[in-house]
Amino acid sequence: MTRNSMWTSLTTILVVVVVAVVALGLGARPRLGLDLQGGISAVYTPVFDTDEDLTEAQINEALDQTIEVIRNRVDSLGVAEPEISRLGTDINVQLPGVADADRANDIIGRTAQLTFWPVEELLVPGLPGYTDTPPCVMQDEALDGTTFYVLNPERPQPEDGVVCGDVQLDADTTAGATGSETPSPGTSIAPSDGATDGATGSSAPAEPASPSPAASPAVTETTTESAAIPGPDVQVVAAQETTTSEAPSPSVAPTDATPAPSDATPAPTDVPTDVQTINPEDIDDGLPAEAPRPLKYRLGPAPTDGDGDVLSGDDIQDANAAALGQELGVSLDFDADGEAAFQAITAQLACERDQGQPGQLAIVLDGVVESAPNMSLPSGGDRGVICDEGISGGASITTGDQASAEDLALVLRAGALPITLEPATFETVSPTLGASSLRNGLIAGLVGLLLVGLYLLYFYRVLGAIAIGALLVFGALVMGAITAMGRFGFALSLAGVAGIIVSVGITADSSIIYFERIRDEVAVGKTTRLAVSRGFDAAFRTNLSGNTVTLVAALILYFLAVGPVRGFAFTLGLSTLLDLVIMWAFTRSVVGLLAFRGKLGSSIRRRQAATTTGATEPRGGMA
Amino acid sequence: MKRLTIDIIGHMQRWAILSGVLIVLSLAALGVRGLDLSIDFEGGSSFVLEGISEDVTVADLEDAATAVGATDVRVQLVTGEDDSAGALVRMSELTPGSQADDDVEAALIEVADPTAIDESFVGPSWGRRISLKALQALVVFLIAILIYISIRLQFKMAVVAIVTLAHDLIVTVGIYALFGFPVSPNTVIALLTILGYSLYDTVVVFDRVQESEPHLGSPGRRTYLQLVNTSLNEVLWRSLNTSITSLLPVFSLLVFGSQLLGATTLRDLALALFIGMALGVYSSLFVAGPLLAFWRSREPGMQRQAAEFVDDDGVELVAPDIAAVEASRRPVTSTYVRGDRRRRGRR
Numbered sequence: 001m002t003r004n005s006m007w008t009s010l011t012t013i014l015v016v017v018v019v020a021v022v023a024l025g026l027g028a029r030p031r032l033g034l035d036l037q038g039g040i041s042a043v044y045t046p047v048f049d050t051d052e053d054l055t056e057a058q059i060n061e062a063l064d065q066t067i068e069v070i071r072n073r074v075d076s077l078g079v080a081e082p083e084i085s086r087l088g089t090d091i092n093v094q095l096p097g098v099a100d101a102d103r104a105n106d107i108i109g110r111t112a113q114l115t116f117w118p119v120e121e122l123l124v125p126g127l128p129g130y131t132d133t134p135p136c137v138m139q140d141e142a143l144d145g146t147t148f149y150v151l152n153p154e155r156p157q158p159e160d161g162v163v164c165g166d167v168q169l170d171a172d173t174t175a176g177a178t179g180s181e182t183p184s185p186g187t188s189i190a191p192s193d194g195a196t197d198g199a200t201g202s203s204a205p206a207e208p209a210s211p212s213p214a215a216s217p218a219v220t221e222t223t224t225e226s227a228a229i230p231g232p233d234v235q236v237v238a239a240q241e242t243t244t245s246e247a248p249s250p251s252v253a254p255t256d257a258t259p260a261p262s263d264a265t266p267a268p269t270d271v272p273t274d275v276q277t278i279n280p281e282d283i284d285d286g287l288p289a290e291a292p293r294p295l296k297y298r299l300g301p302a303p304t305d306g307d308g309d310v311l312s313g314d315d316i317q318d319a320n321a322a323a324l325g326q327e328l329g330v331s332l333d334f335d336a337d338g339e340a341a342f343q344a345i346t347a348q349l350a351c352e353r354d355q356g357q358p359g360q361l362a363i364v365l366d367g368v369v370e371s372a373p374n375m376s377l378p379s380g381g382d383r384g385v386i387c388d389e390g391i392s393g394g395a396s397i398t399t400g401d402q403a404s405a406e407d408l409a410l411v412l413r414a415g416a417l418p419i420t421l422e423p424a425t426f427e428t429v430s431p432t433l434g435a436s437s438l439r440n441g442l443i444a445g446l447v448g449l450l451l452v453g454l455y456l457l458y459f460y461r462v463l464g465a466i467a468i469g470a471l472l473v474f475g476a477l478v479m480g481a482i483t484a485m486g487r488f489g490f491a492l493s494l495a496g497v498a499g500i501i502v503s504v505g506i507t508a509d510s511s512i513i514y515f516e517r518i519r520d521e522v523a524v525g526k527t528t529r530l531a532v533s534r535g536f537d538a539a540f541r542t543n544l545s546g547n548t549v550t551l552v553a554a555l556i557l558y559f560l561a562v563g564p565v566r567g568f569a570f571t572l573g574l575s576t577l578l579d580l581v582i583m584w585a586f587t588r589s590v591v592g593l594l595a596f597r598g599k600l601g602s603s604i605r606r607r608q609a610a611t612t613t614g615a616t617e618p619r620g621g622m623a
Numbered sequence: 624m625k626r627l628t629i630d631i632i633g634h635m636q637r638w639a640i641l642s643g644v645l646i647v648l649s650l651a652a653l654g655v656r657g658l659d660l661s662i663d664f665e666g667g668s669s670f671v672l673e674g675i676s677e678d679v680t681v682a683d684l685e686d687a688a689t690a691v692g693a694t695d696v697r698v699q700l701v702t703g704e705d706d707s708a709g710a711l712v713r714m715s716e717l718t719p720g721s722q723a724d725d726d727v728e729a730a731l732i733e734v735a736d737p738t739a740i741d742e743s744f745v746g747p748s749w750g751r752r753i754s755l756k757a758l759q760a761l762v763v764f765l766i767a768i769l770i771y772i773s774i775r776l777q778f779k780m781a782v783v784a785i786v787t788l789a790h791d792l793i794v795t796v797g798i799y800a801l802f803g804f805p806v807s808p809n810t811v812i813a814l815l816t817i818l819g820y821s822l823y824d825t826v827v828v829f830d831r832v833q834e835s836e837p838h839l840g841s842p843g844r845r846t847y848l849q850l851v852n853t854s855l856n857e858v859l860w861r862s863l864n865t866s867i868t869s870l871l872p873v874f875s876l877l878v879f880g881s882q883l884l885g886a887t888t889l890r891d892l893a894l895a896l897f898i899g900m901a902l903g904v905y906s907s908l909f910v911a912g913p914l915l916a917f918w919r920s921r922e923p924g925m926q927r928q929a930a931e932f933v934d935d936d937g938v939e940l941v942a943p944d945i946a947a948v949e950a951s952r953r954p955v956t957s958t959y960v961r962g963d964r965r966r967r968g969r970r
Contacts, residue, residue: 042719043749045746045748045749105719105720422746423718423719423744423746424745424746424748424749424752425663425743425744425745425746425749426719426742426743426744426745427741427742427743427744428741428742428743429741430673430739430740430741432673432738432739433671433673433739433741440879441879443879444872444875444876444878444879445872445875445876447875447878447879448871448872448873448874448875448876449872451871451872451874451875452868452871452872455864455867455868455871456868459864495809495892498876498892498893501872501873501875501876502816502869502872502873502896504868504869504872505865505868505869505870505871505872505873505900506823506869508865508868508869509823509865509868509869512861512864512865512868513827513861513865516858516860516861516864520857538834541830542826542827542830542831545775545776545826545827545830546823546826546827547823548771548775549768549771549819549822549823549826550819550820550823552764552767552768552771553764553815553816553818553819553822554819556760556763556764556767557760557815560756560759560760560763565757565808565811565815568816568892572816572819
């Protein structure tokens with residue numbers, strides 16, 4: 001290796017180190033695992049409820065769907081960065097910052113329950129009837145003291161006759177009411193054979209009542225628009241029906257520029273709307289004014305399938321996102337048991353629609369209405385859903401956009417999952433414990449580094465200083481790499497910290513092997529320069545063998561092990577690789593360049609004289 | 624400081640007896656006392672109570688948990704950060720979020736008045752599964768290493784390395800059984816890491832033996848036994864220094880990790896690593912080296928070669944006087960350098 005290439009590799013590695021140090025100095029930090037920041041960490045084992053043997057593909061699909069379902073549920077917990085992932089056939093759930101173990105377990109471990117209900121009445125926030133049942137959300141406090149909203153465990157359940165509409169809760173809801181509900185486009189349901197034909201301009205008839213499940217979107221939009229203006233006055237557009245029971249469907253006119261869709265279409269569901277200002281302060285549900293308030297639905301008796309059970313996800317044969325003419329939606333097929341019940345309920349709903357009632361089918365997942373499509377009206381070549389006839393065979397639900405179609409299909413399929421989740425491990429870590437773990441881990445690392453540094457300095461003097469340099473480079477590179485990995489989802493756990501601390505020894509070892517080699521070579525009469533370059537070749541080979549073993553161990557651990565072992569294996573493997581890079585680019589260059597300048601000869605000679613008798617005097621290096 | 628010279632190979636029997644006794648003791652301890660497995664292996668629930676009232680006793684907590692239906696309750700009082708008192712309460716499993724679970728938690732809070740409470744639950748089959756995974760990892764690892772060392776060094780070295788590894792593992796587990804240290808999944812991680820360390824040390828030793836083999840017959844390397852002994856002495860300083868620098872951070876981890884309440888990860892890892900690494904140094908020098916020397920020196924070629932160098936008094940091997948070895952190495956080295964150049968030229 002020439003001096004030039006030594007300078008090049010030394011400069012390169014130092015530039016990387018400077019970049020890492022600057023980034024860390026500017027506040028970049030590794031992503032911390034749960035055991036270091038506090039929260040709930042759990043692993044669930046799915047138990048399949050069927051007697052049939054499932055193929056691997058089926059199991060995989062079921063697991064992926066289950067993860068989606070859990071993700072949806074966790075979102076309703078208001079967790080900032082939940083991590084839900086597969087560990088083989090297990091499901092790993094990491095909820096940073098969540099302290100309430102009971103509710104977390106309740107929400108995750110529950111079996112998905114998808115049921116269908118006829119909607120009798122829509123209950124709009126601020127209008128009579130809404131506060132007769134407990135509120136849908138409740139306020140909760142995060143570990144850092146900020147408040148956010150979560151689903152109220154006491155919220156009304158479909159069996160009570162009232163159920164809450166879908167409500168989007170994320171960690172940002174603290175900012176105000178902006179997250180009160182996703183503005184979902186209206187949905188409607190039709191027999192699947194007809195839906196594909198009458199696409200040409202016929203979507204309008206299907207739409208009129210479509211905004212009905214979207215009472216709160218209006219709230220959302222108004223508040224969003226007036227977000228800058230303090231004051232909780234919210235305009236809610238409510239249908240007269242809710243007060244006068246004259247008009248059937250409470251329709252909402254979005255208060256932005258969007259024209260009320262197809263209000264002119266002659267349909268009984270169409271009602272002139274009455275714009276009314278409701279002050280959320282007046283809603284007497286014990287929640288702050290800015291709390292998200294989804295629509296509530298008053299439900300009729302649940303339809304029963306052929307077995308006499310409630311029509312549920314079990315009766316669904318398949319559900320897929322599909323293009324329905326120009327619309328996007330979900331095609332839905334029931335099995336033999338469910339078909340008749342579905343036809344009966346849709347037939348009944350179509351009649352109710354004709355009589356001016358909502359006529360919506362509430363699709364309820366885990367006690368929340370995921371979607372409540374209308375019975376589509378006949379138009380053009382489309383027969384729609386006809387009173388007393390209903391939908392026989394497959395149905396299709398128009399949803400509007402691709403994402404909502406896929407979500408709904410997922411919900412429908414997931415409702416049919418034959419899976420029960422059993423907790424395999426469940427662990428809560430308080431943030432104080434996490435912080436003290438992190439602190440002690442760091443102290444242990446620094447003290448370890450210091451002790452090793454002192455030892456090396458005492459034993460190898462100048463070379464020891466170089467070894468310390470290598471350790472510092474190691475520290476900077478490891479921290480930098482882990483911080484960078486954080487962006488790709490790697491979270492540093494306590495076991496990972498231990499892996500790094502263990503690697504301090506590995507890094508020190510490569511210097512030691514090298515220095516001992518140099519001493520050996522000098523002892524047999526080589527010049528410093530020759531000893532340095534020969535010594536490196538031999539030492540690097542040895543180090544490569546040793547590190548390969550450690551790396552193999554780390555890789556096997558990483559791919560075969562579960563839980564915290566992986567974090568340990570990851571940092572161990574990473575550190576081992578970095579160790580080779582540092583030895584190659586840093587230690588060799590620094591030792592080599594100093595040897596070229598003749599700086600090391602006297603140091604090594606002195607050590608040599610002290611340790612061996614009769615050692616030859618090597619010539620000092622040349623300038 | 625003088626370079627150490629130890630006649631390791633010459634006292635082969637001594638090390639064989641020492642290791643044999645260690646292994647027998649370990650197996651006996653394992654058989655008699657068994658291992659104190661954490662809830663992660665048996666399944667169960669545990670609560671960590673931080674900052675509890677000073678006057679709470681083990682019996683108080685045990686009674687409180689038992690009174691509300693917990694079974695097999697084991698309580699451990701710990702001193703946490705800033706000398707605050709804490710407790711670790713283990714019991715047979717309670718499904719998280721269940722009524723029984725809530726009751727126990729409430730009872731413990733009432734008795735101990737902690738500043739924070741952490742719960743962990745492990746299902747009954749989880750431990751078996753992770754143990755199975757660990758075993759699987761171990762087998763794959765051993766096969767991979769056997770192949771790697773066979774290719775990189777020699778097949779016999781690979782076998783000896785794995786025997787050495789088994790020695791380290793058995794003795795580490797034995798120490799755990801003897802002293803009743805709790806075994807958690809973190810201990811298993813650490814054990815697997817010990818595999819890496821133990822092999823690392825062994826590979827470094829064997830690497831040196833392999834490198835010296837072409838010089839078999841030269842001074843200091845008259846016989847294979849002597850060659851191994853010289854190689855061991857050559858890497859002795861490296862081994863000692865490396866073990867010290869490896870043990871220092873782990874020691875620091877042990878000191879700072881063991882003060883931590885609840886977060887037993889650091890302590891569990893550090894303890895097993897500390898024991899295993901210390902053993903790894905011993906075994907690479909005193910188990911792997913002698914074993915290899917013993918095995919290889921039985922080869923007919925080696926025996927013929929050794930016969931040429933038997934001293935007059937019939938003593939086959941003497942501890943090499945390092946000065947003589949060093950002096951004798953000079954001419955050897957010069958041929959080595961030439962050989963080195965030739966090799967370079969071929970590259």
